[in-house]
Amino acid sequence: MKIIACIKQVPDSEAKVRAEDRKVSWGESPLVINPFDEYAVEGALQQKEAQSGASSSLSTVTALCIGPESAREALKHALAMGADDAILISDPALDAERLDTLGAARLLTAAIQKIGDVDMVMFGRQTLDNGAGITPAQTARLLGWPMLGLSGQIKVQDGNVSVERVIEEGRQTVSAKLPAVLSVVQSIGEPRYPSFMGIRKASKANIPVWSLSDVGASAPEPIVKRTELMNPPVRDTAVEIISGESPAEIAEKLADKILAEKVL
Amino acid sequence: MDFSLSQEQQMTQKMVREFAQKEIAPVIKEYDRKQEPIPFALKRMGELGILGLPFPVRYGGAGMDYVALGLACEELEAVDTSLRVVMSVHTGLCGMTVLQWGTEEQKQKFLVPLARGEKIGCGAFTEPGAGSDVAAMRASAKRDGDSYILNGEKMWISLAALADLALVTVKTNPSARKPSEGLSCFIVDLHSPGVRRDDIHGKLGVRAGSTGWINFQDVKVPADNRIGEEGEGFKITMSAFDHGRYTVASGATGMIRACLEASVSYARTRTTFGKPIAEHQLIKEKIAKMAQDHEIARLLYLQAGWMQNMGKRNTLQTSYAKKFATEASFSAANEAIQIHGAYGFSDEFDVERYLRNSKGAVIYEGSSEIQVLIQSGYALGERSDKPLRCELPAYDETYWQG
Numbered sequence: 001m002k003i004i005a006c007i008k009q010v011p012d013s014e015a016k017v018r019a020e021d022r023k024v025s026w027g028e029s030p031l032v033i034n035p036f037d038e039y040a041v042e043g044a045l046q047q048k049e050a051q052s053g054a055s056s057s058l059s060t061v062t063a064l065c066i067g068p069e070s071a072r073e074a075l076k077h078a079l080a081m082g083a084d085d086a087i088l089i090s091d092p093a094l095d096a097e098r099l100d101t102l103g104a105a106r107l108l109t110a111a112i113q114k115i116g117d118v119d120m121v122m123f124g125r126q127t128l129d130n131g132a133g134i135t136p137a138q139t140a141r142l143l144g145w146p147m148l149g150l151s152g153q154i155k156v157q158d159g160n161v162s163v164e165r166v167i168e169e170g171r172q173t174v175s176a177k178l179p180a181v182l183s184v185v186q187s188i189g190e191p192r193y194p195s196f197m198g199i200r201k202a203s204k205a206n207i208p209v210w211s212l213s214d215v216g217a218s219a220p221e222p223i224v225k226r227t228e229l230m231n232p233p234v235r236d237t238a239v240e241i242i243s244g245e246s247p248a249e250i251a252e253k254l255a256d257k258i259l260a261e262k263v264l
Numbered sequence: 265m266d267f268s269l270s271q272e273q274q275m276t277q278k279m280v281r282e283f284a285q286k287e288i289a290p291v292i293k294e295y296d297r298k299q300e301p302i303p304f305a306l307k308r309m310g311e312l313g314i315l316g317l318p319f320p321v322r323y324g325g326a327g328m329d330y331v332a333l334g335l336a337c338e339e340l341e342a343v344d345t346s347l348r349v350v351m352s353v354h355t356g357l358c359g360m361t362v363l364q365w366g367t368e369e370q371k372q373k374f375l376v377p378l379a380r381g382e383k384i385g386c387g388a389f390t391e392p393g394a395g396s397d398v399a400a401m402r403a404s405a406k407r408d409g410d411s412y413i414l415n416g417e418k419m420w421i422s423l424a425a426l427a428d429l430a431l432v433t434v435k436t437n438p439s440a441r442k443p444s445e446g447l448s449c450f451i452v453d454l455h456s457p458g459v460r461r462d463d464i465h466g467k468l469g470v471r472a473g474s475t476g477w478i479n480f481q482d483v484k485v486p487a488d489n490r491i492g493e494e495g496e497g498f499k500i501t502m503s504a505f506d507h508g509r510y511t512v513a514s515g516a517t518g519m520i521r522a523c524l525e526a527s528v529s530y531a532r533t534r535t536t537f538g539k540p541i542a543e544h545q546l547i548k549e550k551i552a553k554m555a556q557d558h559e560i561a562r563l564l565y566l567q568a569g570w571m572q573n574m575g576k577r578n579t580l581q582t583s584y585a586k587k588f589a590t591e592a593s594f595s596a597a598n599e600a601i602q603i604h605g606a607y608g609f610s611d612e613f614d615v616e617r618y619l620r621n622s623k624g625a626v627i628y629e630g631s632s633e634i635q636v637l638i639q640s641g642y643a644l645g646e647r648s649d650k651p652l653r654c655e656l657p658a659y660d661e662t663y664w665q666g
């Protein structure tokens with residue numbers, strides 16, 4: 001089985017977003033693999049492991065990412081977790097500001113078709129930076145494959161994939177024929193740490209870069225354009241720690257404060 | 265000169281940090297309070313390959329270099345000293361010493377299970393009556409055919425109650441010309457008949473760590489378990505200390521960082537006299553000192569790690585790193601409590617644990633006073649490195665990862 005895990009590189013979860021010159025700025029914050037996508041890699045590796053017992057043909061996991069050169073680091077993380085290969089889609093003509101979810105889906109689709117014979121494509125449920133969560137569905141639509149969103153436990157059997165979803169009313173199991181696109185959620189299990197074997201492999205890996213012409217695509221144009229970007233108004237806040245001998249005394253002081261400040 | 269870390273080193277650092285922060289940080293206060301080791305810590309460190317981090321893949325290790333070992337220790341002790349102590353004694357004192365002095369057979373027999381984390385190792389040198397003065401030890405071993413019979417008591421031994429194997433130094437020749445020439449080292453299976461051991465309670469710090477005593481009564485140890493030749497025990501023990509001290513130095517560097525981070529975050533939010541205390545010059549001074557000490561400690565251990573990678577003797581440089589980092593971590597923890605005021609005095613915050621934990625490291629693996637003796641010995645020309653029969657092998661990526 002050939003499994004693709006689509007991953008994105010995003011600013012660390014502690015990063016603060018600011019509007020600067022009408023552009024999104026994450027400051028100097030470190031870039032990491034989108035935490036939701038670590039679950040996609042985990043899910044893909046679980047399937048690879050499940051299949052290597054069940055079928056005689058070799059299963060592989062390929063991590064796929066659109067991004068600048070720096071995004072290699074995110075791919076290396078996936079390799080260190082255990083992915084077999086990684087491919088970076090990168091091109092000077094690609095402008096992150098102008099690449100919307102549909103544009104990304106088009107490029108991923110082109111790359112998945114170029115890879116060929118893919119059985120399953122895994123995504124995280126959303127990204128930490130944009131958070132739209134629709135790239136998986138758009139990719140499925142472009143590929144013409146079924147889309148199983150928000151998947152928990154995954155089972156592949158006889159060319160079918162069935163996934164469990166936790167919904168408000170309880171549990172739901174849905175299934176579809178392979179090839180299929182899945183987006184996975186936390187209930188798939190905590191992403192494994194990189195192993196030392198993976199780290200050794202990842203640090204020596206030569207990750208191929210596919211340009212737009214390699215995948216036969218032109219630079220996507222956004223369909224919705226951002227015309228304005230502003231920072232929220234600054235609010236003055238102060239933190240005060242209220243202490244006291246006993247919880248009752250602390251509560252009393254707190255109540256007095258709340259009344260004095262006319263919060264209530 | 266290239267100060268950058270390799271990709272492997274950076275990924276190792278990140279992986280160990282994630283493990284310590286995700287799995288240990290949330291429970292450490294509970295176990296420190298209970299004075300019990302975290303029950304899953306050793307198992308997890310073994311599964312993840314951390315226990316065998318600097319050993320060649322062919323010996324069951326992770327195939328990383330000695331700098332990566334230091335980085336891992338820094339990350340572990342930034343969360344809790346008990347984790348780094350495991351690296352000091354299992355990986356440093358025991359495993360690395362077998363790597364350096366063991367025969368190929370002994371490496372297969374002892375290093376492989378240690379590196380895989382299937383067996384836990386420790387180093388047992390200190391006795392109730394002898395610590396700094398290693399050669400004054402009284403535990404003994406007598407040759408008896410293909411075996412030795414061990415007797416005596418070791419004390420203050422980290423992981424005494426949890427380990428499977430111990431590198432033990434004992435006296436084999438009571439009439440040696442110099443006491444240091446009468447010592448030998450053995451790998452002792454701690455499950456052997458005649459071994460009794462238990463933890464010591466009521467320690468000031470490292471309360472989530474196991475520290476105990478081991479008593480040997482007529483314990484039969486195969487002669488094949490002798491590491492090195494008879495009479496080489498003192499030299500082997502000193503090699504073990506080089507390895508252990510390196511992990512202590514890098515770990516203490518992590519503790520300085522933890523003190524710095526806790527202090528910065530607290531000083532930014534606590535206000536007195538109308539401003540955050542971080543804006544008071546006297547607080548800035550304390551924070552700057554921690555930041556500077558962290559940098560110095562880091563450079564010192566990285567130098568020692570680099571020397572190990574190159575196969576250069578580093579007893580002196582490791583001594584500098586160990587003394588500086590452990591003393592600086594004690595002072596950083598002390599000042600971190602000061603910055604936290606009364607809150608620092610309570611175990612609601614981590615800094616009081618840092619102070620209690622930091623004190624041990626200026627005592628064990630060669631106290632600060634012993635480090636002064638080592639350093640002045642080199643400076644005054646009273647001491648120099650003589651080639652050893654077995655040197656710690658230089659890091660060779662192809663050999664290590666092959």
Ligand SMILES: Cc1cc2nc3c(=O)[nH]c(=O)nc-3n(C[C@H](O)[C@H](O)[C@H](O)COP(=O)(O)OP(=O)(O)OC[C@H]3O[C@@H](n4cnc5c(N)ncnc54)[C@H](O)[C@@H]3O)c2cc1C
Pocket residue numbers: 353386387388389390393394395396397419420421422423470475624627628629630631632633634637
């Ligand atoms: C938490 C913890 C874990 C430990 N783990 C281990 C372990 O895993 N394995 C192990 O073998 N040991 C271990 N030890 C023991 C440790 O290595 C010894 O405590 C240390 O070597 C000092 O020995 P001592 O306590 O006997 O002190 P002593 O040697 O009696 O020294 C007492 C004091 O005198 C000073 N002193 C000694 N000689 C001189 C001198 N020549 N000049 C000036 N001052 C001197 C010392 O620095 C110290 O301040 C551990 C100790 C602790 C606290």
